[in-house]
Amino acid sequence: MESKESPICNSTLIEEDTMTLSRRTFVATSAMATMFGLSARLVVSVAEAAQVTADPAAAFVRYKVGDAEVTAIYDGVWERPYKANLVANASVDDVQAALTKANLPDTFLTLPFTVSVIKQGDDVILCDAGTGGQVVPTAGKFMDGFKAAGFDPAKVSKILISHCHPDHIFGLMAKDTNAPVFANAEIMISDVEYKWWTDPTTLDKVPDDRKPLVKRIQAVFPTWKNITQVAGEKEVANGLSFVAAPGHTPGHRAFLLASGKDQHMFSNDTMYMPALNVAHPDWMGSYDQDAPTAVASRQKMMARLVADRIALSGYHFPFPGHGALAKEGPDYVLTIAKI
Ligand SMILES: [Zn+2]
Numbered sequence: 157m158e159s160k161e162s163p164i165c166n167s168t169l170i171e172e173d174t175m176t177l178s179r180r181t182f183v184a185t186s187a188m189a190t191m192f193g194l195s196a197r198l199v200v201s202v203a204e205a206a207q208v209t210a211d212p213a214a215a216f217v218r219y220k221v222g223d224a225e226v227t228a229i230y231d232g233v234w235e236r237p238y239k240a241n242l243v244a245n246a247s248v249d250d251v252q253a254a255l256t257k258a259n260l261p262d263t264f265l266t267l268p269f270t271v272s273v274i275k276q277g278d279d280v281i282l283c284d285a286g287t288g289g290q291v292v293p294t295a296g297k298f299m300d301g302f303k304a305a306g307f308d309p310a311k312v313s314k315i316l317i318s319h320c321h322p323d324h325i326f327g328l329m330a331k332d333t334n335a336p337v338f339a340n341a342e343i344m345i346s347d348v349e350y351k352w353w354t355d356p357t358t359l360d361k362v363p364d365d366r367k368p369l370v371k372r373i374q375a376v377f378p379t380w381k382n383i384t385q386v387a388g389e390k391e392v393a394n395g396l397s398f399v400a401a402p403g404h405t406p407g408h409r410a411f412l413l414a415s416g417k418d419q420h421m422f423s424n425d426t427m428y429m430p431a432l433n434v435a436h437p438d439w440m441g442s443y444d445q446d447a448p449t450a451v452a453s454r455q456k457m458m459a460r461l462v463a464d465r466i467a468l469s470g471y472h473f474p475f476p477g478h479g480a481l482a483k484e485g486p487d488y489v490l491t492i493a494k495i
Contacts, residue, residue: 207294209233209266214495215301217476221467222415224276224395227305228469228476231269231286232295234323238265243432244440244447251432258431267429269323270477271298272422272469273307274413276394280307282315283411283422284471285327288337298327299337312338314393317345318424319405320353322369324471334376344392346400347385349407354378401426401457403450404443410457412466419466420478426450426457428472434458434481434490458488 216229242265243251252262260266272283289296302309315338318324328337352358353373362370377383386409391397399410404425411422427433428443437454440447461468461481469478479492 207233208235208261209268211297212475212495214476215297216305217493217495218305219476219478219493220418221274221413221420222395222418224274224413224415226413226420226469226478227273227275227307228478229271229273229286229298229301229305230475231271231298231301231327232292233269234265234267234292234295235261236265236267239442242442243436244442246436246439254431254435258435260431265429267472268475268477269295269298270469270471270473270475271302271327272477273302273305274393274396276396276415279313279393280311281393281396282312282338282341284318284324284424285315285337287323288327288329288331290326290329290331291323295323309338310340312341315341315343316392316396316398316409316411317343317349318410318422318471319349319408320345320369320373321405321425324424325373329372329376334372336380336382339382341382343380343383344386344398345383346398346407346409347387348402349405349409350377350383350385352406399457401453403446403448403453404428405445408450408453419464421457421461421466421468423457423461423468423470425471426454427470430470430473430490430492434488437488462488 211233212230216227218225218227220226238248242248255262269287271286274281274283286298287295299309315328328343329335330337353370354377356374359367359370359374386392386398389398389400395414397412399412399421401408401410401424408425410424410426413420413422432439432441433454437458438451440451444450458481460466462483467478467480471477473479474492476493476495479490482489482491
C-alpha cells in the first residue's frame, strides 16, 4: 500500500486529515477541543494518533513452509482516512459495504503492517523492511518484535523488497541519517522497480506529495553498495523466487517460497486489503499506480494460488497475515491463520 512519502510531516498530515476527516475522528476532535480548549487543527493530529484497532496478542507468530521457518512480525497499523476516489469503479457506499461485510470499521481503512522473516539454515531473509517508525505514529514496532523473536539485525543475510513505497522500505533507513539499519544484508529488488525510482526523470512524473519519497530514494539507494537488481522471476535463495506482479508500482514483485511439499506466496501488495481486493479483485484502487495492470496481476495470481493450492500471506492482511485462498462459486474466500 502506498503511504506517506516522508517521515511524518505534521503540517501536511493535518492538512490532508482535516479534509478527509472520518466521522469517528470528527467526534473525538470536537469533544476533545472543547475539553482541552485546544484548536481543532491541533487536536486532529492527536485524534489521528489514537488507535482504534487493538494490537495483536502476540508480537510475532511462527509457522513452517516445508523445511523453512517463517516468522510474521507485527509492525503496527494505519487507520487511514479515505483517499478521494478510493476505488475508481465502485461507489463509496459499495466500499463501505465491503468493509462492513469484513467486520471492519467503515469510516476509515484498517491497514496492518506485517514483515515476514524466512529462516533457512543460517540464512535470515526479510520480505520487506517495515515502516521504520517513519510512516504513521501507530507503526514502528517491527524491530522490537524482531529482537524478541531472537533475531539480530546484523545477521540478516538478505532483504527482498517488493516495491518502494515508504511502508515497505523506510525500515531500511535510520530516520535522521538514512544510515543502513541492516548493514550486512544484501538488498534485492526488481530491476524494473529500482530503475523507475532512481531514474532522474521520475521526479517530474510523480505528484508533489510523492516527490520527497523519490528524492530520498535517489539520495540513498545509489550510494549503497549492497543493493542487487533482480531480473525477471529469478530464484534468489534456496527455493525462493521473485514473481512478477506489476501495477501497484511498475516493478512490484511477490515472492514464492517452495520447500518440501509446500509452496507459499508472499503476495505483498498484489492484494493490499482483503476486504476490498480479495472480495473484489476487479476493483481499481487509487493506491495502484497502474490500476488495470494491478487488476490483471491480482487476478492472475489469485487464480494460480487456488489452482496450485499455494498458501499465501499479505503485508497488509490481518495479523499474522498468512492463510489460504479458496474459491466458492464466483467468489474468492481468504482464510487467515489464528494467532
Ligand atoms: Zn503497502
